[in-house]
Amino acid sequence: MAYNVDGKKVLITGGSSGIGADLARGFAEGGATVGICARRTDRLTEVLEICRKANPDADHRMWTIDLSDLDAVQPFALEADDALGGIDVLVNNAGIPKRRKVTELRLDEVDSLMTINYLSPVRLTLALLPRMLARGGGRVVTISSIAARLAPPSEAAYAATKAAITAFVESAAVDLWDSGVRFHLVNPGIIETELFDLPDNDASMAGDDVPPLPPAALTDAVLKQLDDDTFEINVPDWFKDVIAGKAQDTGVFLAGSAAWLAQKQAAPQQA
Ligand SMILES: NC(=O)c1ccc[n+]([C@@H]2O[C@H](COP(=O)([O-])OP(=O)(O)OC[C@H]3O[C@@H](n4cnc5c(N)ncnc54)[C@H](OP(=O)(O)O)[C@@H]3O)[C@@H](O)[C@H]2O)c1
Incomplete structure (x- = not known):
């Protein structure tokens, strides 16, 4: 089932940098109207400008929001859906890393990881699903991680949040298989973003073993995934063998x- 993003309304969380920012560019270049949200207004403004250049005819939008404020998520979802005129594609992308040995994890960090990487995208998805179903369909793309599948060292807390969102998406996809709403899971390996420079994290263990890919490689793969209606992709693809x-x-x-x-x-x- 080919899927053309031209003319679609797309909401991307974590659109201020890295994968989310590049997805915004990619969807806008494909002819979509893009809504982006994150905490850093200045960075969102830059990404919005890129979207406007890529697709000047569309009414792209941005929202400054802390998605770890769980009570704010549902009202935001409905506001964004109204402003964009009905979201066709939700991209659950916002997330934070935690690279630290299991015995050195702090409990408050474990909680905040689960909040932003699992509870928040679940709330956003549940808020938008009824409207997507009422309109007869939609796409929910979730940026999970290879970590959800491969038990990487020093990533117990992070990998658990990604395994949780992965399990949620898999079961939701089964529940709604014939509803018109399609779910997609994306497992990035190492994509070159600011995620590796954030404070309070150990250095990445992958080192030279997994050469980083540019965010555009991930964007291309996601657009192809939508077009092919593939449930799950790994980027790079060879991770499927591991x-x-x-x-x-x-x-x-x-x-x-x-x-x-x-x-x-x-x-x-x-x-
Ligand atoms: N890069 C990789 O190799 C890799 C691998 C596997 C999975 N991933 C996943 O890919 C996704 C994007 O990460 P990235 O690599 O692009 O890193 P990034 O550049 O740090 O992007 C993370 C995005 O999430 C947003 N965000 C974080 N906390 C937020 C909050 N409380 N409220 C709202 N927005 C928030 C950030 O915006 P603000 O800071 O402006 O709020 C930013 O836009 C994440 O879910 C990550 O786990 C990345």
């Missing part, structure tokens, strides 16, 4: 990950 390997024997996979981690941690001392 995920399949883990599914064969999780214990063996985890033992291999622990050996890889030990080797990495020993490497600086050997140098």
